[in-house]
Amino acid sequence: MAEQIHIEPGGDKPNQDVFAETLQRLAASDRNVIAVTSDSRGSGKLVPFGKQFPQQIVEVGIAEQNLVGVAAGLGSCGKKVFAVSPACFLTARSLEQIKNDICYSNHPVTVVGISAGVSYGALGSTHHSLHDFAVLRAINNITIVAPADNFETEKATELAAASGTPVYLRFGKKIMPALKAKNNDSFVFGKGRIITEGNDVAIIANGETVYPAVQAGALLKEQNIEATVVSMHTIKPLDTVLIESLARKCKAIVTVEEHSIYGGLGEAVASFLMQLKSPSTGGVWGGSFKIIGIPDEYTVTGSQIEIFNHYGISKEGIASEVLKLIQQ
């Protein structure tokens, strides 16, 4: 049964559309902003960019290794490069180029994984990227960011262009409603964004799973369970200061991600918590913990939302896991 996520009125868009619009705006005032594509400008929403700035887009054809190598070469010459390709291919086929040519050599290239996670739905596992956080987390010198809504996407794109260092941005295709109607939040890499506050449970999510996490928080509130919901857009470096403060006040922590339960946000948080010494007892953190994500299998066939629902990445699924933890 497919759940329709309620979309607030007000011109919300898919994050990768907002990425493309932001990049186009940045390119207008900085000729060093360059997009590199592998027959991916359509899916990356970069057709208008290419029309307006034909001198700032480099097409390499369907050749992801070359895409990233060429991006590194451009970056070595002072270009602010965005290498844009579906996340599934970009972070697997060209992983060695990301590791060596961009991260190890330290060039200002933003690797942009589009249609990430299970965005491609029924196209199946060749087109899913459920490994990208895991493989990139183990590579030194890259900031890993999965923005949740249009606001975070715009800010993350601006920060990546200005960073001068390797960045991975991960976007999906679904229209993403604003997480806050009025928003004065600051956005910096490595600092989680608190969407709602509560002392009973912390739900730490990223990317397109933050919205169902917020919805789950609303469901729990009906049962007098107060949840802090965090958009942990940056997986590396991880906001351990925020996680520690959540661990101090909440008995339960749940993570949610559109990624394998292995190696992603959940395991990053778990790793920190396991090594967190409790100042009162000197022992490890004593709360309960659950990682929600895609289990270690090739996913069930379905649309993104059907896959989400199947694996409990939904308001009901997340709320149900929280209740199980709290009632333990």
Added chain:
Amino acid sequence: MVNGSNAFKMTSKELKLKSVEYRKKILKYILQAKAGHTGGSLSATDILNVLYNDVLNVSPENFASPDRDRYVQSKGHCVEALFVVLADQGFFPEEELNTLCKYQSHYIGHPTRKVKGVEQNTGALGHGLPICVGTAIAAKLDNKAYRVFTLMGDGELPEGSNWEAALSAAHYKLDNLCAIIDKNSLQITAATSDVMNTDPLDEKWKAFGWAVKEVNGNDIEELRTAFNSLPFEKGKPSVIIAHTTKGKGVSFMENELKWHHGVPSKEQYEQAMEELDAERINLERLSN
């Protein structure tokens, strides 16, 4: 040194003497480090010599300039040849090479940007050409006159990324790009033609839209002539297929598989020095 300024250019005799000096140093530092890619460093020595002393507009003084020529060593494992040449060019004091492959040294067994003069961290094969395509495209976008060079081994040519990059270099008409293939015809397992044949190599590059020249890659004059005629064809990337001898300059290392990363004993080192000194003495007798 300014590109095209003949005032500082060396004679062929001087360059040949440089090659002997470089080969001696390569072996010295491989002996000290007890590690190195001996055969491939020796096959590539003359190419690096001509590049840095005769072709590239790159020096310690202009290394931060966006207008410098770029050299990326795709066959990164032959780093000993590169480090010896960079030291000779004044990028760093040669004695720092005494730390080659030693604990905590920046001088590791592959090129790294922690060493001044190195453009790109390499070591995994099939990476140099894509990077150089990006660098050459950047020159075209910025209307800059610098040129881009990469040295590839013949053993790394089966890497598919090379051919992805070859397509794109021709597509973008990168006549500011030159690939040099150190075709020493041996790799770690056996003869390159037995491991994975890439011949006829010239026809492959021509079919990919490149302008091709074949030279004896251990012949200083032939290398100079080829580099001085770049680009070989306007609107096309250039490739020099440099036929070389693996282990060049030391009789018992030449064309011997075991010297791919063989380290000489003290006695073998002394014998190599004798042979190279004899070559030096012969060269010194010749007119320029």
